[in-house]
Amino acid sequence: MISSFDEFYYFALMNQQTLALLKKDILLEFRQKHTFYGILLYIAATIFVIYLSLPESPDAQIWNSLFWVIQLFVCVNAVAKSFLQESKGRMLYFYSIANPAQFIFGKLIFNVLLMLLMSLISLCLFFVFLDNPLSNVFQFAGIVILGGMGISLVFTLMSAIAAKAQQNAALIAILGFPVILPQLLLLMKLSKVAFGEVFREGALFQLAGLTLLMDILVIVLAVILFPFLWKD
Amino acid sequence: MVNKIWWKILSFLLLVYTIVAGFLLPVPRLNILNETIRNLYFHVCMWMGMMVLFAISFYHSVKYLRHQNFRSDIASSSYAALGSFFGILGYATGFLWVNVTWVTDQGQSIGSVLKEPKLIGAAIALLIYGAYFVLRGSFTDIDKRARVSAVYNIFAFAMLFPSIWIIPRLVGSLHPGAPGSDSGNPALDRTDLDSTMRMIFYPAIIGWTLLGVWIATLKIRLELIKNKNIINE
Numbered sequence: 001m002i003s004s005f006d007e008f009y010y011f012a013l014m015n016q017q018t019l020a021l022l023k024k025d026i027l028l029e030f031r032q033k034h035t036f037y038g039i040l041l042y043i044a045a046t047i048f049v050i051y052l053s054l055p056e057s058p059d060a061q062i063w064n065s066l067f068w069v070i071q072l073f074v075c076v077n078a079v080a081k082s083f084l085q086e087s088k089g090r091m092l093y094f095y096s097i098a099n100p101a102q103f104i105f106g107k108l109i110f111n112v113l114l115m116l117l118m119s120l121i122s123l124c125l126f127f128v129f130l131d132n133p134l135s136n137v138f139q140f141a142g143i144v145i146l147g148g149m150g151i152s153l154v155f156t157l158m159s160a161i162a163a164k165a166q167q168n169a170a171l172i173a174i175l176g177f178p179v180i181l182p183q184l185l186l187l188m189k190l191s192k193v194a195f196g197e198v199f200r201e202g203a204l205f206q207l208a209g210l211t212l213l214m215d216i217l218v219i220v221l222a223v224i225l226f227p228f229l230w231k232d
Numbered sequence: 233m234v235n236k237i238w239w240k241i242l243s244f245l246l247l248v249y250t251i252v253a254g255f256l257l258p259v260p261r262l263n264i265l266n267e268t269i270r271n272l273y274f275h276v277c278m279w280m281g282m283m284v285l286f287a288i289s290f291y292h293s294v295k296y297l298r299h300q301n302f303r304s305d306i307a308s309s310s311y312a313a314l315g316s317f318f319g320i321l322g323y324a325t326g327f328l329w330v331n332v333t334w335v336t337d338q339g340q341s342i343g344s345v346l347k348e349p350k351l352i353g354a355a356i357a358l359l360i361y362g363a364y365f366v367l368r369g370s371f372t373d374i375d376k377r378a379r380v381s382a383v384y385n386i387f388a389f390a391m392l393f394p395s396i397w398i399i400p401r402l403v404g405s406l407h408p409g410a411p412g413s414d415s416g417n418p419a420l421d422r423t424d425l426d427s428t429m430r431m432i433f434y435p436a437i438i439g440w441t442l443l444g445v446w447i448a449t450l451k452i453r454l455e456l457i458k459n460k461n462i463i464n465e
Contacts, residue, residue: 157387164380165370174366178359179388181352182395210398214391221390225383228297 017098021106025082029114039078039118046070047125057131060195067126068188071144071151072180074118079111079155080172083163100227108156108222115152119144133195140194146211147187153218154180160229183214240446246439253432260429271329273432277440278322279350282357283396284441285315285448290389293382302463303456305378308385309368310451314444316361319354326351353396360388374462 029036050066058066086094094103123144126132134140158176165171190207193199254273292308295301367384371377456463 154391161367161380161384161387164376165367171367171370174363175384178356178363179391181356181359182391182398185352186398214394217390217394221387225387228379228383 017102018105018109021094021098021103022109025106025110026113028085035081039074040121042077043070043074043118043122044125046073047122047129051129054130057133060133063126063130063133064188064191064195066130067122068147068184068191070122071119071148072177072184074122075115075148075151075155076173076176078114078118079152080159080162080169082107082111082156083159084169086163095230100230101223103230104156104160104222104226107160108153108219111152111156112149115148116145119148135196136194140191143187143191143194143208146208146215147183147191150183150187150211150215150218151180153215153222154183157218157222157225160226164229183211186211186214234445234449239442243439243442243446246435247443250432250436250439254436257428257432268329268332269429271325272429273436274440275322275325275329276433277437278318278325279354280437281441281444282315282318282322282354285311285318285444286357286361286389286392288445288448289315290385293385293389296378296382297386300375300379302374302378302459303452305382306455306459307448307452308382309365310448310455312361312364312385313451314448316358316365318444319358319361322354323358356395357392360392364388 047070050070057063098106120141123141155172155176158172158179161175162169162171186207190204190211193204250273254270259267259269289308289311292304292311296304296308364381364385368377368381371380
């Protein structure tokens, strides 16, 4: 009886502390606006470079692949710092007040939120600079949300791994790209539906469900594996 | 089982059988493939062996995280190295095969060959294990290296396998059994294969895989001797 109550209490606490950690990350983002604006500027500059380097508005295929490649690089830049910014002393402090599942949950949620914001901003910028070849904008926005989630989840864990190694910034890309590649191919395929391509009956939900399943897999793996990265 | 000798003898006998029977027994005469169909006994087995070796590497990584035994770390990295080596051999044997079938007889461009889903799968696997070794190289602390690389190994392996199952069903393929060809299964379909060839193919898979495990155990023993001063048992 007591043990089940304890477990319940533990989980309630877990939510509370996860929220506290999430709040801390968001507050930190607001306090250190330069990093946030840095990523925004990164997105704007990249898309502007693409705009200048292409002769005219690209066709749907190229638009699609450019969009997803940009998402990948934005994510590396946005999510990379999530573990690198934590100093050793601060990690020790978190270690004493929270358990690893709470900590990684907080980070995952924060990075997903950050990435969603960035994806939607870059989508708007794509519309402004590179036209709009989409036949169904809302469908594509939905796929972007799904994809942004998946990419940021993977790179959060990669960032946690790379933070443990020495030359970390470059390592994130090396570790993350091969892992994210299948998901990215899946997303490119999936997003063709928003360009008016007709899919086989049920194939759309199959692909979307598959992406969602991969996300769940990443979350489960992160919660299982993070405790081993956490203790030093 | 690993220390027993019988499976090494078995591996040797199976490989002798594979090479002798594989080159001498009759094979179906197929258009384009012709005699190169014998490459099945080598090329496909490399791929299978690679997957088994990566799976063993994954198993040792899990074991390391559970018991923090340095031996498991050495085992996991050795099996990963051997798996990558098999992957490269798979590419090499595949390259020979491509040269005389897809490129010359089917007139495929190099670009379409490289976008082959199974090549993408193998490339992802090699990139992942390349990253794994880069990660290992970036640590000076041995315990930390073992722990973090085990975490990456487990994560990457768990992400790799769904992708190997998904991608072939997503992209058109030149390999036999792809969507669009007569059989619907993009993985290996055993009904596709001639019965004489199956008699050599299955033993060949076992033989090559056992050889891979054998080489890996030798590598592990070598590493253990090199690191004798760290292991205190």
